[in-house]
Amino acid sequence: MNKIYNCNLLNSGLHFTPDNLRFCCAPAYWGPNIDSKNPGEKDVFLALMNKRTNAIQQMRNHIAPDGCLGCIYLKEYDLDSSNTPKNIIEIQSDKPKISNIVINHYKQCDCHCIYCTQSNYLKKIVTIPQKSDYYDLYPIIKSFYNEDLIDTQNLRVEFQGGSLAILEEFHDLVDIFLQHGIKEIQFFTNGIKYLPEIVEASNQAHVDIICSLDSGTRETFKRIKIVDKFNDVINNLKKYRKKSKNLQIFSKYILLEGINDNIEELSKYLEASENFGADIAQLDMDFKKVMINKGVHYDVPKHFYKLYDFFKEQCSKMKIRPFIWEYIQKVLDKGYFE
Ligand code: SF4
Numbered sequence: 001m002n003k004i005y006n007c008n009l010l011n012s013g014l015h016f017t018p019d020n021l022r023f024c025c026a027p028a029y030w031g032p033n034i035d036s037k038n039p040g041e042k043d044v045f046l047a048l049m050n051k052r053t054n055a056i057q058q059m060r061n062h063i064a065p066d067g068c069l070g071c072i073y074l075k076e077y078d079l080d081s082s083n084t085p086k087n088i089i090e091i092q093s094d095k096p097k098i099s100n101i102v103i104n105h106y107k108q109c110d111c112h113c114i115y116c117t118q119s120n121y122l123k124k125i126v127t128i129p130q131k132s133d134y135y136d137l138y139p140i141i142k143s144f145y146n147e148d149l150i151d152t153q154n155l156r157v158e159f160q161g162g163s164l165a166i167l168e169e170f171h172d173l174v175d176i177f178l179q180h181g182i183k184e185i186q187f188f189t190n191g192i193k194y195l196p197e198i199v200e201a202s203n204q205a206h207v208d209i210i211c212s213l214d215s216g217t218r219e220t221f222k223r224i225k226i227v228d229k230f231n232d233v234i235n236n237l238k239k240y241r242k243k244s245k246n247l248q249i250f251s252k253y254i255l256l257e258g259i260n261d262n263i264e265e266l267s268k269y270l271e272a273s274e275n276f277g278a279d280i281a282q283l284d285m286d287f288k289k290v291m292i293n294k295g296v297h298y299d300v301p302k303h304f305y306k307l308y309d310f311f312k313e314q315c316s317k318m319k320i321r322p323f324i325w326e327y328i329q330k331v332l333d334k335g336y337f338e
């Protein structure tokens with residue numbers, strides 16, 4: 001038997017977090033990675049490339065790299081089998097190109113959502129752009145371009161966060177992607193500060209804005225995000241809608257018990273979303289309750305079902321596309337999460 005392993009995420013991805021630089025976003029398995037505090041070599045780009053090359057080599061020799069064994073994305077192929085894709089070895093060429101980048105190496109924010117999963121990192125509300133507390137990304141991305149390791153035709157970039165408005169190198173990063181002809185960028189933004197880079201990107205690429213409004217009124221917004229910026233967010237989203245060429249806006253609402261879990265607030269949120277021109281409305285539940293605390297039982301409150309029905313009805317009347325994550329739908333169907 002002539003077996004190898006392959007992982008498409010390892011071949012094509014880069015995932016930058018505060019703690020490490022890695023290739024995939026597999027939730028329970030980090031795979032090969034370098035520690036952001038101790039990259040091992042002076043040149044972080046080289047250290048990252050060495051990890052990647054070694055891991056691909058190991059997979060070719062049918063060895064699962066550190067942190068990969070058990071991961072659902074680790075695929076085993078028998079080279080003698082007719083079912084194995086003919087190009088599997090080509091896919092694992094020495095330097096497969098990167099087509100998916102997730103930027104998540106900074107955690108500063110200009111608000112402080114009560115449900116934020118980054119609360120370990122968020123110490124205070126910050127309003128002035130600054131460097132990431134962990135490492136600079138721009139020189140690393142530049143090296144990947146210089147070494148011709150980016151699949152410029154198919155590259156998709158996701159800016160997560162923190163708040164984009166607080167990242168000093170945000171402008172330079174968007175700029176380098178635009179200069180190299182990027183076609184797809186997702187911006188997760190709280191919408192508090194208007195960012196002309198988003199409009200500029202939409203003139204060239206398909207752009208998604210994902211903004212969690214979570215409220216339909218100034219008072220509830222302030223209760224959830226601590227800052228009094230509801231009107232600024234609405235105005236900025238309207239401005240993006242008006243000025244951007246190729247833009248899709250996701251308006252999100254995370255249900256929080258005792259705070260925004262009522263028809264009145266949800267209804268005002270949908271009106272506001274229609275008003276600023278949302279394409280898609282997403283109704284979510286508190287991530288900490290239905291995802292992170294695995295093993296902790298969470299009963300879906302009975303009134304959430306009415307809210308989900310109301311949400312779907314209203315969206316169809318308003319011509320906004322409703323969106324519910326598959327895992328949330330499963331939790332709703334089951335009635336609990338654990
Ligand atoms: S096999 Fe899993 S853990 Fe390893 S690089 Fe691929 S996605 Fe990441």
Ligand code: SF4
Nearest residue numbers: 109112113116162190
């Ligand atoms: S906008 Fe995002 S990063 Fe900022 S506090 Fe809210 S959830 Fe956290």
